[in-house]
Amino acid sequence: MFTLNPQSGIPIYRQLAEQVRRMVAGGQLKEGDELPSVRELAFEHAVNPMTISKAYSLLEVEGLLMRQRGKPMQIAPQDKQKNSEQERLHHLHPQLEQLVLAARQLEIPDKVLLASLRELLADK
Structure with a gap:
């Protein structure tokens, strides 16, 4: 789902956050879609789970993601005009x-x- 490149010079958390933003803006990720868990994504890309958590937290503060206890992070409702x-x-x-x-x-x-x-x- 995501392509993370440790050699790009751009921090991993920023790469992930930008990809989520683009996928939401482009319509590939829609309201209610679930993102992979922090552990799953960290394991898949061999990065520190705190890096994934940082990206998810940043996107949550921006209002792009929403957290529900016991459930994966989900895409929050979006303003249609933003897309x-x-x-x-x-x-x-x-x-x-x-x-x-x-x-x-x-x-x-x-x-x-x-x-x-x-x-x-x-x-x-």
């Missing part, structure tokens, strides 16, 4: 900025970058 296309695109903005910066540093022309991106999109 507009513009709002979902906002979640990609940091990655797009990194992509543009990397392309500039590598001196890749915009036309070549866009063609490569179109090719990737067509393959998926």
Whole structure:
């Protein structure tokens, strides 16, 4: 369900939180959907359970998750207007900025970058 990369330079808890945010905004996770337990996810990705707990707690404070005693964490009810296309695109903005910066540093022309991106999109 989640892809966590310890070598990315981004803390694991932030990677997890961002993925949950994107999946909720994109509609893959809906109100009432249950997330894997802290222990299960920590074991699956070989990370400290406190790291997973930190991500879940952060998302709970944001109102994205809700905790019910004796049950797994669930996706909390969401404001439907928050999931507009513009709002979902906002979640990609940091990655797009990194992509543009990397392309500039590598001196890749915009036309070549866009063609490569179109090719990737067509393959998926």
